[in-house]
Amino acid sequence: MNAAENKQIMQSIFSELAKGNGKPFVDSMADDFCWTITGTTKWSKTYTGKQAVLKQLMRPLFSQFADQYTNTAHRFIAEDDYVVIECRGKVTTKSGKPYNNTYCYVCRFADGMIRELTEYFDTELVREALADPETLAEPA
Numbered sequence: 001m002n003a004a005e006n007k008q009i010m011q012s013i014f015s016e017l018a019k020g021n022g023k024p025f026v027d028s029m030a031d032d033f034c035w036t037i038t039g040t041t042k043w044s045k046t047y048t049g050k051q052a053v054l055k056q057l058m059r060p061l062f063s064q065f066a067d068q069y070t071n072t073a074h075r076f077i078a079e080d081d082y083v084v085i086e087c088r089g090k091v092t093t094k095s096g097k098p099y100n101n102t103y104c105y106v107c108r109f110a111d112g113m114i115r116e117l118t119e120y121f122d123t124e125l126v127r128e129a130l131a132d133p134e135t136l137a138e139p140a
Helices: 003-017 023-027 050-062 123-129
Strands: 029-037 046-048 070-079 082-090 102-110 115-119
Touching: 003 023, 003 070, 003 082, 003 102, 023 050, 029 123, 046 050, 070 123, 115 123
Parallel strands: 029 115
Antiparallel strands: 029 046, 070 082, 082 102, 102 115
């Protein structure tokens, strides 16, 4: 797949994310997908493998939301196997705090699937609005 095709995949995914539908995003993750969250928050690390991303990142994150999470893209830049997306998420937490973060995602594709995502975001907002993931993790 080329850069234009990868960009189209991300544009389609974000068209759905803007409506609160995350299924196309999850469906586009490769089984060995890695998501790296930058910074020094309790959430900041590399989650390795699609199942780890879903269980250790997505599940504890979304368990804190009181309403439907949406994410609206404002810019897509594609080159080679990479697509960069500038976007803004919007949701309210169960504690009543707004969690409207601004993101820059750098995604690497292989064989039409997202293999890696590096996330840049407002770390101070994460500290203010979200509980630490360890407090939300399921027992092993």
